[in-house]
Amino acid sequence: MEGLLANVLNGLSWGMLLFLISMGLTTIFGVMGVLNFAHGSLFMLGAYLSMQFVRWVGSFWIGLLLGPPIVAGLSILLERFLLRPLYGRDVSFQLLLTFGVMLFLDDGVRLIWGAAYHVVDPPPLLSGVIPFFSQSYPVYRLFLVVLGPLVGIALWAFFAFTRWGKILRAAAMDRQMAEIVGVRVPAMFTAVFGFGAWLAALGGALAAPHQSVGPAMGERIIIESFIVVVIGGMGSFPGAFVGALILGMLNSFGTTLLPDVQMALPYILLAVILLTRPRGLFGAEA
Amino acid sequence: MRFRARGDVVPVLLILLALIAAPFFLSIYGLIVLTEILTMSLFALSFNLLFGYTGLLSFGQAGFFGAGAYFAVLTLIHGPGSLWAALAAAVIGSAVLAAVIGWLCVRLDEIYFAILTLGFGMMLFTIAHNWRSVTGGSDGLGNFTLPGLNLFGHDISLFHPVSFYFLVLLIAALGALLLWRVVGSPFGLLLRGTRENSLRVSFVGANVRAVRLFAFILAGALAGLAGALFAFFNRIASPEMLHWSFSGKAVLMTILGGSGVFLGPAAGAAIFFVLEHVITAYTTNWMIFLGAILVVLVLAFPGGVLGSLLDRLTRGRKGPPA
Amino acid sequence: MTEPILLEVREVSRSFGKFQALRQVSLKIRTGRLCALIGPNGAGKTTFYNVVSGRYRPTGGRVFFEGQDITHAPAHRRVEMGLLRSFQITNIFPALTVLENVLVPLVVQHGKSFACLGSIARRRDMAEEAEQILSRVGLTGQSHRVVSTLAYGDKRLIEIAIVLARRPRLVLLDEPTAGMNPEETDRMIRLIRELSERSETTFFITEHDMKVVFSVAERIFVLNQGSLLADGTPEEIRANPEVKRAYLGGSLDAAGR
Numbered sequence: 087m088e089g090l091l092a093n094v095l096n097g098l099s100w101g102m103l104l105f106l107i108s109m110g111l112t113t114i115f116g117v118m119g120v121l122n123f124a125h126g127s128l129f130m131l132g133a134y135l136s137m138q139f140v141r142w143v144g145s146f147w148i149g150l151l152l153g154p155p156i157v158a159g160l161s162i163l164l165e166r167f168l169l170r171p172l173y174g175r176d177v178s179f180q181l182l183l184t185f186g187v188m189l190f191l192d193d194g195v196r197l198i199w200g201a202a203y204h205v206v207d208p209p210p211l212l213s214g215v216i217p218f219f220s221q222s223y224p225v226y227r228l229f230l231v232v233l234g235p236l237v238g239i240a241l242w243a244f245f246a247f248t249r250w251g252k253i254l255r256a257a258a259m260d261r262q263m264a265e266i267v268g269v270r271v272p273a274m275f276t277a278v279f280g281f282g283a284w285l286a287a288l289g290g291a292l293a294a295p296h297q298s299v300g301p302a303m304g305e306r307i308i309i310e311s312f313i314v315v316v317i318g319g320m321g322s323f324p325g326a327f328v329g330a331l332i333l334g335m336l337n338s339f340g341t342t343l344l345p346d347v348q349m350a351l352p353y354i355l356l357a358v359i360l361l362t363r364p365r366g367l368f369g370a371e372a
Numbered sequence: 373m374r375f376r377a378r379g380d381v382v383p384v385l386l387i388l389l390a391l392i393a394a395p396f397f398l399s400i401y402g403l404i405v406l407t408e409i410l411t412m413s414l415f416a417l418s419f420n421l422l423f424g425y426t427g428l429l430s431f432g433q434a435g436f437f438g439a440g441a442y443f444a445v446l447t448l449i450h451g452p453g454s455l456w457a458a459l460a461a462a463v464i465g466s467a468v469l470a471a472v473i474g475w476l477c478v479r480l481d482e483i484y485f486a487i488l489t490l491g492f493g494m495m496l497f498t499i500a501h502n503w504r505s506v507t508g509g510s511d512g513l514g515n516f517t518l519p520g521l522n523l524f525g526h527d528i529s530l531f532h533p534v535s536f537y538f539l540v541l542l543i544a545a546l547g548a549l550l551l552w553r554v555v556g557s558p559f560g561l562l563l564r565g566t567r568e569n570s571l572r573v574s575f576v577g578a579n580v581r582a583v584r585l586f587a588f589i590l591a592g593a594l595a596g597l598a599g600a601l602f603a604f605f606n607r608i609a610s611p612e613m614l615h616w617s618f619s620g621k622a623v624l625m626t627i628l629g630g631s632g633v634f635l636g637p638a639a640g641a642a643i644f645f646v647l648e649h650v651i652t653a654y655t656t657n658w659m660i661f662l663g664a665i666l667v668v669l670v671l672a673f674p675g676g677v678l679g680s681l682l683d684r685l686t687r688g689r690k691g692p693p694a
Numbered sequence: 695m696t697e698p699i700l701l702e703v704r705e706v707s708r709s710f711g712k713f714q715a716l717r718q719v720s721l722k723i724r725t726g727r728l729c730a731l732i733g734p735n736g737a738g739k740t741t742f743y744n745v746v747s748g749r750y751r752p753t754g755g756r757v758f759f760e761g762q763d764i765t766h767a768p769a770h771r772r773v774e775m776g777l778l779r780s781f782q783i784t785n786i787f788p789a790l791t792v793l794e795n796v797l798v799p800l801v802v803q804h805g806k807s808f809a810c811l812g813s814i815a816r817r818r819d820m821a822e823e824a825e826q827i828l829s830r831v832g833l834t835g836q837s838h839r840v841v842s843t844l845a846y847g848d849k850r851l852i853e854i855a856i857v858l859a860r861r862p863r864l865v866l867l868d869e870p871t872a873g874m875n876p877e878e879t880d881r882m883i884r885l886i887r888e889l890s891e892r893s894e895t896t897f898f899i900t901e902h903d904m905k906v907v908f909s910v911a912e913r914i915f916v917l918n919q920g921s922l923l924a925d926g927t928p929e930e931i932r933a934n935p936e937v938k939r940a941y942l943g944g945s946l947d948a949a950g951r
Contacts, residue, residue, distance in 0.1 A: 121483055177482065178429055178627075179670050181429075181486075182624075182627055182670050183666070183667055183671070185620065185623075185624070185666065186662075186664070186666030186667040186670065188663070189659045189660070189662050189663030190659075190667070191663070192663075193659035193660035193663065197660060312490075313487075313491070316484070316487050346502050347502070349498045349501065349502065350494070350495045350499075352491075353491040353494045353495045353498070354495065356487065357495075360480060360487070361479070364480060364484060553812075554810045554811070556814060557809055557810045557811055557812055558801040558804075558807070558817070558820075559801075559808055559810035560814070561790075561794060561798060561801055561814050562798060564787070564789075564790060564794075565790065565794075568788060568789055568790060569785060571785060572785045572787065572798075573798065574768075574769050575749075575769055575773060575778070576778075576798060576856060576857075576860055577773030577774050577803075577860060579768075579807075580770075582807075583807065583808075586808060586810075590810075
């Protein structure tokens with residue numbers, strides 16, 4: 087029973103990190119039609135910056151506050167100067183450009199922070215463990231489990247109720263229509279890309295005390311979040327949420343129950359869903 | 373995208389002659405790099421049958437490349453110790469895998485095809501990584517001896533870089549010739565039609581899925597052949613050869629050289645490895661350069677290096693249709 | 695009325711979610727008669743073509759081609775039987791040359807879809823056949839031009855050539871003159887009429903331009919809100935009060951004269 091609950095909580099906490107990054111990925115895809123290979127690297131950059139802030143000022147919270155906007159700022163430059171010239175061209179060029187950016191960033195952090203893995207301690211408020219039946223459970227993971235849905239609700243409220251959210255959803259559905267009614271699409275693209283990057287970096291900053299920080303963390307999460315976005319339905323917010331939860335659970339239960347095939351489970355799930363529902367669980371059928 | 377044909381036989385023959393003469397003027401080190409380039413050229417060329425000619429971006433080709441490597445090495449270890457048997461096992465094994473996986477994948481298009489092929493490639497990776505009793509797990513399979521070649525009664529050891537180089541050159545050239553024939557055939561025209569407009573192709577009565585599947589099997593079989601050579605070259609078959617990032621290398625080399633020119637992927641492989649060897653001589657951070665180069669290429673050379681170069685050379689001159 | 699029935703559509707319906715695009719449409723097309731399908735925007739003409747050509751499955755009803763039930767046959771099977779179509783938005787191979795555009799269907803026609811070793815450049819027979827088809831639609835001397843560099847009207851002619859290469863029994867033309875200037879439109883009308891009279895192919899067109907419809911069609915079907923509203927000769931359709939009402943008393947009167 088405790089094992090089950092611990093598995094559920096582990097799955098939830100990983101799922102929530104996946105959700106944060108997938109939200110950005112799916113928004114960028116939904117609005118701009120760009121599949122951003124570098125998104126995992128932005129997540130990683132968020133984690134490294136958070137680590138650096140902890141080293142400099144000793145505060146996790148300041149890192150959480152300042153790191154993601156820096157990543158968002160970098161991404162805005164990236165969108166403005168590298169991605170924008172490619173909008174008229176074949177989708178594969180955008181994929182390749184972001185692939186190049188990914189290689190650059192992954193090796194860049196190796197150059198700056200070294201190839202080793204780093205450990206970031208959770209902030210004092212959230213450190214330690216709490217008793218949990220006969221076992222104990224890290225407080226920080228519980229924090230993630232609670233925070234994930236809160237961020238999800240905040241985002242959902244943003245998209246459902248604010249003017250900006252509504253414009254974005256409308257533009258995601260029909261870009262030409264948005265242009266006709268006077269949305270400045272290029273500026274909106276830049277904003278969306280920056281926003282998605284902010285979410286990814288936030289996920290990275292939050293992930294830093296949860297897992298070790300290293301140059302391979304982006305590569306791992308980008309593939310998993312691709313899977314989340316695809317099985318949920320590209321551009322779908324509820325899809326990203328459900329997909330992230332499923333993948334999180336698959337990860338924690340797979341590790342304990344089927345350790346030998348755990349690594350393949352996300353891919354098997356991906357194949358099954360794509361072959362039965364080609365546009366994902368929440369995607370509009372083509 | 374233009375595909376050039378017979379007018380370019382002369383430069384191709386010159387390249388082939390240069391490759392045959394290479395052992396006489398290259399150092400052993402240079403020859404080893406060239407062997408690697410030829411192996412990866414075959415891989416990238418087979419990938420481009422799908423990407424450049426059929427319009428299918430597969431991110432799972434490393435799965436077949438690596439599977440070919442394992443099939444070949446397993447044949448050497450457990451089966452007949454013959455080189456040809458090992459190569460045949462690689463080709464047939466990866467063709468069968470490609471038939472099964474392709475049958476499922478060709479239903480999808482564009483980004484969905486890319487992601488699904490990535491998924492299947494990673495399933496193969498997991499098998500190679502976790503089925504320790506057969507594949508040796510993350511260590512890979514390295515304890516095999518490369519058999520010699522019996523040619524006209526002479527036993528030729530492939531341990532010598534020059535003889536191994538000629539084997540790779542022969543197989544890569546034959547593979548490229550096969551692909552060249554395919555691309556210029558009626559089937560090749562259907563592939564390009566499918567790339568341009570798959571809807572129209574199915575509405576002139578072709579079964580687009582079958583056409584794509586056949587291309588997928590061909591590409592998979594040749595990727596497996598390249599993988600077997602790569603395993604012989606490195607004396608090991610290891611799981612990284614099946615990882616999606618290895619598929620990414622084929623994509624990269626193809627775009628680097630230009631997917632719209634038949635030999636573009638081979639040129640890309642050459643640029644890739646030469647750059648890698650030059651840059652890693654100065655710094656270990658080769659990927660950061662590769663990333664930057666890729667970004668610049670995508671922005672400045674939309675046709676790839678060879679593609680843009682040929683474009684500049686032949687501007688105004690119209691080539692006959694391929 | 696003695697010509698054999700080529701296409702028969704029996705009570706075909708198609709819905710997208712709650713929206714009923716086609717409601718129990720039935721009609722018959724006879725060999726050799728140039729027919730037209732008209733109707734206001736959103737009447738379901740393109741959906742009807744998509745169902746007949748195999749792009750969509752109907753949600754109800756059956757489709758027969760030369761007596762065979764093709765309701766569930768995939769698109770490429772229907773093409774093999776001789777049922778071809780064009781698309782409203784020009785649907786060709788933009789990066790291929792004019793010749794190659796016509797060679798694609800010819801490869802399939804000659805059963806060479808999987809011939810992967812012989813060079814297509816050496817197939818003089820196919821190239822000659824392609825040139826012949828191109829000259830039938832009035833495109834000569836441009837074989838080696840890349841199609842994307844052609845004028846709009848020529849691109850539409852390429853699509854007709856692609857379709858003809860499969861030696862079709864029935865061709866569905868979805869708005870063949872859409873977006874054309876008057877000169878190009880005249881050229882297209884003349885071509886359709888000529889092909890219809892001189893070849894074994896029967897044409898079934900949808901058209902926006904009433905002038906075109908009434909000048910070429912021998913029989914007209916009117917679709918309105920997914921249902922078949924009327925079916926008759928051009929004179930009968932012109933006199934039909936319901937048809938007039940469907941078009942809000944608009945262009946039909948003016949264009950028909």
